[in-house]
Amino acid sequence: xxxxxxxxxxxxxxxxxxxxxxxxxxxxxxxxxxxxxxxxxxxxxxxxxxxxxxxxxxxxxxxxxxxxxxxxxxxxxxxxxxxxxxxxxxxxxxxxxxxxxxxxxxxxxxxxxxxxxxxxxxxxxxxxxxxxxxxxxxxxxxxxxxxxxxxxxxxxxxxxxxxxxxxxxxxxxxxxxxxxxxxxxxxxxxxxxxxxxxxxxxxxxxxxxxxxxxxxxxxxxxxxxxxxxxxxxxxxxxxxxxxxxxxxxxxxxxxxxxxxxxxxxxxxxxxxxxxxxxxxxxxxxxxxxxxxxxxxxxxxxxxxxxxxxxxxxxxxxxxxxxxxxxxxxxxxxxxxxxxxxxxxxxxxxxxxx
Ligand SMILES: Cc1cc2nc3c(=O)[nH]c(=O)nc-3n(C[C@H](O)[C@H](O)[C@H](O)COP(=O)(O)O)c2cc1C
Numbered sequence: 001x002x003x004x005x006x007x008x009x010x011x012x013x014x015x016x017x018x019x020x021x022x023x024x025x026x027x028x029x030x031x032x033x034x035x036x037x038x039x040x041x042x043x044x045x046x047x048x049x050x051x052x053x054x055x056x057x058x059x060x061x062x063x064x065x066x067x068x069x070x071x072x073x074x075x076x077x078x079x080x081x082x083x084x085x086x087x088x089x090x091x092x093x094x095x096x097x098x099x100x101x102x103x104x105x106x107x108x109x110x111x112x113x114x115x116x117x118x119x120x121x122x123x124x125x126x127x128x129x130x131x132x133x134x135x136x137x138x139x140x141x142x143x144x145x146x147x148x149x150x151x152x153x154x155x156x157x158x159x160x161x162x163x164x165x166x167x168x169x170x171x172x173x174x175x176x177x178x179x180x181x182x183x184x185x186x187x188x189x190x191x192x193x194x195x196x197x198x199x200x201x202x203x204x205x206x207x208x209x210x211x212x213x214x215x216x217x218x219x220x221x222x223x224x225x226x227x228x229x230x231x232x233x234x235x236x237x238x239x240x241x242x243x244x245x246x247x248x249x250x251x252x253x254x255x256x257x258x259x260x261x262x263x264x265x266x267x268x269x270x271x272x273x274x275x276x277x278x279x280x281x282x283x284x285x286x287x288x289x290x291x292x293x294x295x296x297x298x299x300x301x302x303x304x305x306x307x308x309x310x311x312x313x314x315x316x317x318x319x320x321x322x323x324x325x326x327x328x329x330x331x332x333x334x335x336x337x338x339x340x341x342x343x344x345x346x347x348x349x350x351x352x353x
Pocket of ligand 1: 015016017018019020022041043084086110111131159162163164165166209210211212213230231232233234325326327328329330
């Protein structure tokens with residue numbers, strides 16, 4: 001069992017948050033029901049709501065709360081139901097408060113430094129975790145949380161360079177394959193956490209992510225001091241995943257050579273399938289947004305190469321021509337549809353901490 005705040009995980013696996021709409025209550029609830037931590041993405045959970053175009057903020061806040069409630073029902077009281085929140089989102093504070101109000105067991109936050117996260121969860125039972133890609137980022141976040149809020153992380157996710165979605169590494173390093181491997185980042189992060197574990201008198205479990213980690217990898221990283229893994233791409237090809245079958249088929253068909261490091265409108269590099277949209281953008285085309293939800297702090301709709309929200313919405317619906325399909329570097333090993341329980345079987349090893 002891994003103790004996180006007031007809760008316990010019997011399965012040392014976090015399902016990585018996947019926006020837009022890829023990880024909602026269906027996937028998160030199924031992972032929690034297996035004793036792991038399911039994670040609902042707070043990036044436009046309301047994209048299917050009738051009023052999404054008129055009032056994206058209202059639709060997202062309402063949908064996020066509903067998805068948390070539904071995931072908790074599906075979890076049958078097992079595991080944990082978390083929310084993934086990107087620092088780059090303009091609605092960060094409102095979404096964080098909504099997650100706490102709806103009783104999310106944890107908020108996991110990356111795509112930037114979540115320096116203010118503790119201010120939204122103070123006095124609640126919602127655990128907090130930053131996503132980091134270096135010992136330096138872990139140090140800065142934990143130092144800030146300790147100084148400003150007299151608190152520390154309940155757990156930490158280290159996202160390595162093989163992950164899908166936005167990546168906390170330099171584009172050149174990713175292209176050249178010279179980014180620091182997880183095996184080197186893990187001991188650095190553990191060293192940064194040690195003083196806070198001592199000060200706050202509790203272990204801060206660390207979960208490593210990225211590159212299609214397997215049960216064997218998990219055992220190896222546990223022997224190096226990690227508590228478990230966070231996985232995502234593998235779980236897209238499950239019946240419970242909230243994306244359309246079209247999206248799942250893109251993942252099932254993708255080979256290593258189809259995967260590109262892209263320059264996201266969020267201002268970070270990302271890993272995605274080289275779909276027609278990506279190829280058009282890479283060839284220099286600009287696809288001007290028809291509509292703007294005002295979602296990303298760093299995005300200027302008058303200059304952006306394309307609207308990432310629209311591209312991700314088309315992607316989750318399975319529109320190959322216009323969609324953006326994030327994936328991890330291990331996508332070529334995802335070749336069959338399974339249930340979540342089948343996909344998680346290889347991670348079911350006895351855990352005592
Ligand atoms: C389709 C997709 C969408 C993702 N969206 C997000 C996101 O919104 N926020 C986030 O922090 N990470 C996101 N990620 C990263 C995952 O949560 C996870 O950490 C990573 O992909 C793990 O590596 P793996 O996919 O190789 O198992 C996304 C990944 C994928 C594949």
